[in-house]
Amino acid sequence: MPQQKIIYLDNNATTPVDDRVLNTMLPYFTDFYANSTGTHLAGLTVKEAVENAAWQTADLINADADEIIFTSGATEGINLAIKGLANQDRKHIVTIQTEHKAVLETCRFMQSIGFEVTYLPTASDGLLDIQLLKEITTDKTLVFIGMFSNNETGVMQNISEISKILKTRNVLFMCDATQAVGKIPIDVKALGIDFLAMSAHKFYGPKGVGALYISAKAKIKLSPQILGGGQQRKLRSGTLNVPGIIGLGKAAEIALKEQQEDQKRIEVLRNKLEKGLLQFKGSFVNGNTENRIYNTSNICFPSVNSEQMILALGNISVSNGASCSAVTSKPSHVLKAMGLSDEDALSSIRFSLGRFTTSKEIDIAVERVLSLAKEFATKTQRH
Structure with missing residues (x-):
């Protein structure tokens, strides 16, 4: 395979x-x-x-x-x-x-x-x-x-x-x-x-x-x-x-020559990603959405453990921004300082796009993340 x-x-x-x-x-x-x-x-x-x-x-x-x-x-x-x-x-x-x-x-x-x-x-x-x-x-x-x-x-x-x-x-x-x-x-x-x-x-x-x-x-x-x-x-x-x-x-x-061109293209992809992921019930963007860099989206998926999500995504590389060890996970100090609960901070995932990100990749990522988020949320509700 x-x-x-x-x-x-x-x-x-x-x-x-x-x-x-x-x-x-x-x-x-x-x-x-x-x-x-x-x-x-x-x-x-x-x-x-x-x-x-x-x-x-x-x-x-x-x-x-x-x-x-x-x-x-x-x-x-x-x-x-x-x-x-x-x-x-x-x-x-x-x-x-x-x-x-x-x-x-x-x-x-x-x-x-x-x-x-x-x-x-x-x-x-x-x-x-x-x-x-x-x-x-x-x-x-x-x-x-x-x-x-x-x-x-x-x-x-x-x-x-x-x-x-x-x-x-x-x-x-x-x-x-x-x-x-x-x-x-x-x-x-x-x-x-x-x-x-x-x-x-x-x-x-x-x-x-x-x-x-x-x-x-x-x-x-x-x-x-x-x-x-x-x-x-x-x-x-x-x-x-x-x-x-x-x-x-x-x-x-x-960068000096191409950053404006990169911004136009990447921002469109980031917005497409965000619009797709926010279909998950109860999800929300962490941080001000007007004053932020164009390639970044930090999204909370309530009742979904971000570490489990990252592992399950396999070939899709994202981050939870948390300080992790083999034994325990700590919520992000950034999200905590912004007032998020431990639970929401540990349910948040950072997506950061770049020069080589494609529209097709965004489509695949949205589909996979939504599918896994629904699966994890259902399991949590059962417990």
Whole structure:
């Protein structure tokens, strides 16, 4: 019996590497393998390619190349931006309860070294109360950390309004844009963002590489978290992952050209998927449906265990956004912060579409999910 083709609807977890990205990377494993810090011709050739990738990455968010630090991904960038501020006089950090664990755990570390951290709640639709941000930030607040688009629900915060408030109080703005970069136009200058983290593998680049944008205007000297040879202006030592950086640059170049075209097509498919799945009695979308990224739909199927559903779907890849182990499942901290009960949180599934999703795949997914949801719900009612 032939193996069924994977229908991949988990693009917020990671995306496949675009063939154009892979083909651009390959020579840097075989032909152009010199260290980018080498002063010989081979090294200078690679250095030039890395500098070009920095420009490609910067162009995607309207930054300058010298404002880009290459990292192993968004998690490292987040750690560098937050921990790197430990030497500042202000000791108050503000963030949101629905942030990614990379932010929340790093903030907890900052608390352990003497910082005060305020974790702001959201409304039931996942949006931050802007008035609350106004009230909580003071002249002792160092930085606000806010996600551009939530990884589980796709909800997009009002970045522009948040930035205006922060600037009136001289508070730095660190934005985790992992789920937004490469999908929608981002202008860090216009938005007044001081630090922005991204990962290549979220927009069809390779895993293990990302970037941190550090605004030259912020005039803040971050403390490096990785010490050594002093690469990247002494902010992030270590031999550069050249093939990965080349891949990030190419992925950024493609995204800049194609993200609007991708949005039009993917949004239609997402809406088609959502309309079909909401036929299940009692189902509902988690999060604000107006202010969200176009590829994401997080749907609760009451009385249906999401973990069982994911296993039963087999070749259809989706996510429940929960922290799971072999013994127990915990409800998503994001959905809990939005006010969902444990039962509803554990009955919620995230569908995240991508560049290579097809209409036929959506048809198959809707049919399979609805069939299984009805089956599981019937079994639950019997018990």
